[in-house]
Amino acid sequence: MTAPDLILLNPADSVAVATRALEAGAVLRAGDWSGTALDPIPSGHKIAIRALALGDPVLKYGQVIGAATQPIAAGAHVHVHNLDMGDARIDSVIGSAYRPTAVTEDATFQGIVRPSGKVGTRNYIGIIASVNCSATVCRYIAEAFKGNALADFPNVDGVVAITHGSGCGMSGSGEGLTLLRRTLRGYADHPNFAGILLIGLGCEVNQVAPLADSLAARGDGLLARMTIQEEGGTRETVDRGIALVKAMLPAANAITRQAVSARHLTVGLQCGGSDGYSGITANPALGAAVDRLVRAGGTAILSETPEIYGAEHLLTARACAPAVADTLLGQIRWWEEYTRQHKGDMNNNPSPGNKAGGITTILEKSLGAVAKAGGTGLMDVVGYADPVETRGLVFMDTPGYDPVSATGQVAGGATLICFTTGRGSTYGCKPTPSLKIATNGSLFKRMSMDMDFNAGVILDDGISVEAAGEALFRLMLDTASGTPTRSESHGLGDNEFVPWQLGAVM
Amino acid sequence: MTAPDLILLNPADSVAVATRALEAGAVLRAGDWSGTALDPIPSGHKIAIRALALGDPVLKYGQVIGAATQPIAAGAHVHVHNLDMGDARIDSVIGSAYRPTAVTEDATFQGIVRPSGKVGTRNYIGIIASVNCSATVCRYIAEAFKGNALADFPNVDGVVAITHGSGCGMSGSGEGLTLLRRTLRGYADHPNFAGILLIGLGCEVNQVAPLADSLAARGDGLLARMTIQEEGGTRETVDRGIALVKAMLPAANAITRQAVSARHLTVGLQCGGSDGYSGITANPALGAAVDRLVRAGGTAILSETPEIYGAEHLLTARACAPAVADTLLGQIRWWEEYTRQHKGDMNNNPSPGNKAGGITTILEKSLGAVAKAGGTGLMDVVGYADPVETRGLVFMDTPGYDPVSATGQVAGGATLICFTTGRGSTYGCKPTPSLKIATNGSLFKRMSMDMDFNAGVILDDGISVEAAGEALFRLMLDTASGTPTRSESHGLGDNEFVPWQLGAVM
Ligand SMILES: [Ca+2]
Ligand SMILES: [Ca+2]
Ligand SMILES: [Ca+2]
Ligand SMILES: [Ca+2]
Ligand SMILES: [Ca+2]
Structure with missing residues (x-):
């Protein structure tokens, strides 16, 4: 072609x-x-x-x-x-464009079925910091398991430190702490982790004990917690942490992948560094793949609220129920107030550059972004980092900023991220694999070691959007089954945990 | 005793x-x-x-x-x-308590005099990320210089990645970007860095080029910049970054320490995890050391605005000029508005726990915090991460949250941090050494590998505040001369760069 x-x-x-x-x-x-x-x-x-x-x-x-x-x-x-x-x-009535999607496709992947019944796509051990003050200790423990340290545990994908800049200097009762806790809880309960070690300093606002107590049960020894002040310092905490993780390894290694339905797959949709091709190649191809995923019973999470602003009625028209649409409209109002308070604005109108590139209206621009979610009904709308428990297409309120948005999706249970980009990205987000989808062939070639899928074939080779979507869906299933992404091959994804920060830093 | x-x-x-x-x-x-x-x-x-x-x-x-x-x-x-x-x-008039401090003490340390005339206490190469999207690449480059890689360059203290969660998803003209740029610029111009490599993704709001162009000149090859998109991917950027840093090493190694006056020393004052002893041992001892530093012509930066709230007139009474006091009062009003917008409050009144511990009034509580700044005049008041260019005691507006506050002080030019703690901390903040001062002997013993100085001797052994301050001042000069702190011996300080985040995340 x-x-x-x-x-x-x-x-x-x-x-x-x-x-x-x-x-x-x-x-x-x-x-x-x-x-x-x-x-x-x-x-x-x-x-x-x-x-x-x-x-x-x-x-x-x-x-x-x-x-x-x-x-x-x-x-x-x-x-x-x-x-x-x-x-x-x-010209759009809530629910007017909603059509139920029957689960008509059989598709499976080789997943890791956890005792909870949740299904993972990877098998990591997570060392989670409650506060920036324990970040370095968490990283030291994770570093002890680099190199050959996991040679005897071939089913363990790695030990990953989940660290951040927050956790103290915040109100003990505000939305900032609520959001951080929800995000950390989502990671700690994520099916891509076989075991979790929570580490705090000890005197922080975001205490380890209530976080640990809010988590789902895990098998013996697979959920542990420490504070540096109780352990008596850096070295004591690192030494004991390494011992705790070592004790988790045999149980973490004792998993087998098995064929499970694609209805156990939850895919977070991301777009970063978009270009004029995003809306005509990568996003539509991803949308076609998402339609297949939904027809196979799976779940896709659309996010990035500021990027759909001004065209939210395109989504509410697809809502399965008025309450679902209402939640989205409430999020939109929240963003209007938030940006007003910060003296910003929510203008998502086509910029002069967009117009020069051929984008005429805000609907067209938003449709280019929403295209990556395909055409099925909107089944649920959730808040940032909230557990996604409904199958089909779900919207999660997040900023457009990629690491913050994807962090919310992973916290919500995404076991795969699909990230379209026209300018290029090296994004990884352990414990969840991240597929990078190039909008054009020259980017795919230029960043060949970072890009997983070339949607530029739609332009360059006349491949149909539908055919590209089919190939991408197959790649999604392969990746969910354990085939490493480019960013995983590079070992990326250790520095992209960026919880959404709201509320005052005091 | x-x-x-x-x-x-x-x-x-x-x-x-x-x-x-x-x-x-x-x-x-x-x-x-x-x-x-x-x-x-x-x-x-x-x-x-x-x-x-x-x-x-x-x-x-x-x-x-x-x-x-x-x-x-x-x-x-x-x-x-x-x-x-x-x-x-x-009962306090602006400037009423101001007494000029004559420079009467001779004190020196072994400093690194940079071509700019600024004096460093350490000699690192910094790999600075403009955006979260380049964080992993920066860390990969820094990691290539761990182990024996610097054996031929004994004067180089290390290669440190300065990474963070921000840099995009923000307004291109708001205070959020202004603050981030100022912070990054302060690090990039810091005298503890011999050379700087700036790395962006390419499409981020916080572009590398204008940041690089705003920096002071450095010697040949000691300031370089890249974007991942221009280099063509992760591996290309890492490979070229390693080559750029290798090329910096001979020049970075060609320094000699020399005796310089303590007027070239800038010390950031921090308090984290305070306890009932903070205000009677560690803070007063640090205050006595700061008084000596100021009498020797040096600079100390007091910060943590929320912790002096309600007693700001204690500082404005010590202001050397009305404009200095006005700036502080303006910052206080900003905080009142900021917390009001976030539905928080600035209440710094003694808590029931404080009162049980013997603290009666807000003045007494704030004095316990301000005690670490000693008793000399307030010579200047600056914004977060602003360059500190006045000698003597200077106030910098920051949150109380330790990593955010110290990041601002280091960006402002602090070449040493002194951190009092009653509960314990493992804080490090490369490229600046951080001395940890325990308020009590049992903490000092329990976290002996993390604590540098035991101010508990004031209670336990009847050592006077003045004598403890003198010993601490000597430790400050030794540390500035190159003696490693406990956190440096542990290699801590690679995960505590946390710029203050303001403005909407979009
Ligand atoms: Ca100890
Ligand atoms: Ca985005
Ligand atoms: Ca995104
Ligand atoms: Ca390339
Ligand atoms: Ca503090």
Whole structure:
């Protein structure tokens, strides 16, 4: 196959997207349409593939992105001169686009079934710091298990220190502590950990004991806690910590992977360093893979609230129940208040750079981000780091900043992260594997040792979004079964635990 | 010497502090006074050592902590029943307590004079991440120089990665970015670094190029920058980073320590995990050492604004100029607004636990914290991570949370941190050495491998505050000259860079 001139993102669309600068008069085809370009079409810009009357809705991603502000001929350039949102923003009723998704696909992966019934994709031991003051001790203990130290325990993927900058200098009753505790609890209960050692300093606001007491039970010796002040110092804590982890290794090693349904897979969706291709290659391909995952009974977590702002009704229209939509709208109001208090703003309108790249409306921009979640119904909306317990597509409120967002998803139970990027990323997030999906072939080649999947084949080789999504879904299952990602091969992921910090630092 | 029953913190004081529970009738002495206890005096509580009339000011630390609410006989217990703040709070005029301090002491340390004229106490190479996305790459480069890699460069103390959770998902024009940049710039220009390598991902809000361009010049090859996206991935960046650092090593190694005046020493003052002894042993001893440092022309940075709240007039009374006091009062107002917005409060009043321990008023509590800054004039007040360029005692606005506060002080140029603790701490903060000062002998013994100085000798052995301060000042000069602290011997300090985070995370 060769590079197509146009991409049709959805069969219902009234526009296609130019993959390169096209001259007026160029002979083109997209889906059922063939014809000539009536105007020059810059790369990434839209071309009408059917005639539109004044006021007609314009569809991209199979969704309304606005209405024609004048008659548009097939073959014409579609942009700010003949398209705006009109009242498309309000033309959406909660639940109106919701269609239940039947679980029709059989798909399995080789998972690690924990005593709790939860299924992991990796098998780490975690050393979790309650406060920055114990970070170094946690890392020292983890470092003792690098090199050949795990040679006798081939089923253990590693010992990872989960450290951060917070845990004290905060109110003992505010949302800051609530959020940190919820995040740490999500990690401590994560099925990718066989065992957990919690370590505090001793005098911090975020005490170890109540955190430990809130955790699910684990097998003998697989949940331990210490404070440096009780142990009597750095060396004593490190020495005892190493002994505690060593004692966990035989039980941690005694796991076998077994075929389980993809309904036990929870995938966090991420986008970082997006480019003009994100919305036409990597995100739609990931969306196609997510649709398959949902049809196989699995769960995908969409997040990054600021990036869907202004187009939240696209999601509430897909909500399975009014309460689900209400929760999302409440989160949106929270963000408006939060940014107002911080003298920022939530403007997610297309920037001049977006517009130069062919993005006309906020709906179109948000659809490019939401495309990675596919088209199934929105089954639940949860807060940051809340346990995700509903199957299907779930929204979790997080910032757009990648490490903070993915930390919330992993805390919520994500056992795989899929991260689309146009500029490049080296993101890893132990204990959860992270697949990096390049939007374009030149990035995939340039950062070949960091990228896992090249969605640029949609542009470069004319592979369909659907076919790319199928290949990506297979890679997701393989990765969940234990095949290492690029970032895992590099050993990345030890420094990307970044809990969302709210509330005053005192 | 044996353990005294009472401590007199200042010759001018009208009260002394019981070092243990004393019975009524006990025969006691403190300073010039001798007599008997008229009441039982709990450990840590105050006893009058002269007769006070109704309304007489009560002095502790040589300062007014309140007024007698009834006549008090010498030997009586002084607490909430006969002492309150009255109008002591407003009885303070800006600058009224300011006395210029002449530089009368000669003291030197073996410092590293940089081409800029600034003087370092350590000689590291720093790998600084602009964003969390480059944290792992920075750490990989630093790790390549562990073990024997620096054997040929004995004057290089190490290669340290300065990484954090921020740098993107933030406004490009808000105070959050301003604060992060100022902090990173302070580290990148720090005299304890011989060379700096700045590493970004490439697409982050906090770009490497403007940060690099804002830095002071360094010698050939001693300031380098990279982005992972430009280098083409993790491995390429790590490989080239290692080569860049290797190229810095010969020049970094070519330093010699030389005797320089203590006026080139800048000491950050910290208190974490305080206990009932902090205000009567470690903080006063550190204050005595700071007075010596100031008399020798050096600089001390007091911080932790929330911990002086309610007693800021004690500092503004010592201000050398009205503008200096005004800046501090402006910071106090900022904190009131900040905590109000976060639904917290700035209450620094003695807690029930403080009161049980013998602390009666907010002035007394704050004086216990401020005691570590000694008694000299307040010469300047600066913002978080601002360069400290005035000699003498300077206040820097920071939260009380230790890693955030010390990060600001190091960014401001602190070449030594002195950290008092009653509960115990393992704090290190490369590239700056951190001395840990125990408030009591049992902590010093229990965490002997983490504690550098035992201020508990004031209680246990009757060593005077002045003598303990003199010993601590000598330890400060030795440490500045290269003698490793306990945390340096343990290699701690690689995980405690925690810039103050303000503004919305988007
Ligand atoms: Ca010990
Ligand atoms: Ca993002
Ligand atoms: Ca993200
Ligand atoms: Ca490459
Ligand atoms: Ca503190």
